Amino acid sequence: MQNLVLLHGALGSAAMLEPLKEALQDTFEVYTLNFTGHGGSELPQQPFRMEHFTRDLIDFMDKEQLGSAHVFGYSMGGYAALSCALQYPERFQSIYTLATKFAWSAEAAAEEAKLLNPERMQEKVPQFAATLKLRHATQDWTQVVTHTAAMMQALGQHPILTPESLPTLQVPVQIAVGDRDNMVTVEESLWAYRLLPHASLQVLPATRHPFETLAVEGLSQQIRQFISRASVDFKIPNE
Template structure:
């Protein structure tokens, strides 16, 4: 069977992808990983960065001795997967991104990070704060959130996926977005699709951003269909 690596999004963890892994593991050798500081992994000495997360994937591939793999990346995970492909395209067979924000600027980063204030989250959305505390224990979820905001600001200043770099990615890519995603627009997904040389575009109906709201049976079927196409 071919290898498939599932990557979680910002503030997420590998555990969130467990149902998707279970749905796909009869067809592929499925792997998941926690990015640094997520899912209980130690916080890195330096601040979060997309380069740090790309290094996490590289190290994981080496540890698991995966010479080549398909990757599914949800949200930030999709951005990290494509960023890795810029460095080591030979390691990746294909990439399926879902709800990945491609359009990063200073203004976009400022908008995204307004909601990443731990004290405000704890006051206004205590249930979400409790979920994050459990998800990232024993690490401090507030620090995870602050460092995520810092990473987003850095992306706003210096995005890795640009009109110059995206056309360099020659591997098959499927970019998917929900039609009701309030964080990622169809327009920015279409922008990336047009710049990628071997891309497919998918707009999922009646679909919002949070991974927890997705239909795992539907998503696993979409992933299978894509991988079957590129593996022929």
């Protein structure tokens, strides 16, 4: 079977992807990982950087002896997958991104980072704050949040996926975005799709940003269909 790596989003963890992993493991050898500082993994002293997550992915693939793999990346996980593929294209058979934000600027990063205030989160969305505390135990979830805000601001200053870098990526990519996503616009997804040389675009009806709201069975079928097409078009071996 072909290898498939599932990547979680910002403030997420590998555990969130278990239902999707279970839905896909009859077709693929499915792997998940926690990015640095997520899901209880050790927090770095310095704020997160996208480069940490691309290194995490390659190190994980090396550890699991995955010469190459298909990758599904939700939100930040999709950005990490594409950023990593720019450096190591030979390791990626295809990439499926879902709800990935491509339009990073100083202004956009400031707006996103403003929402990542632990004290305000505890006051305004205490249930979500409690979820983050459990998700990232035994680490301090508030540091995960502040590290993430710093990473977004760094991306705003120095985005990795740009009009210059995206056209160089010779990997089949599917960009999926929900038509009701309040964090990622269809327009920025279309922007990335037009720049990528081997991309397809899918707008999911009645779909919002939170991963927990997605229909896992439908998503797993879309991933299967994309990888099947990519495997035929790019003559990818089935093992």
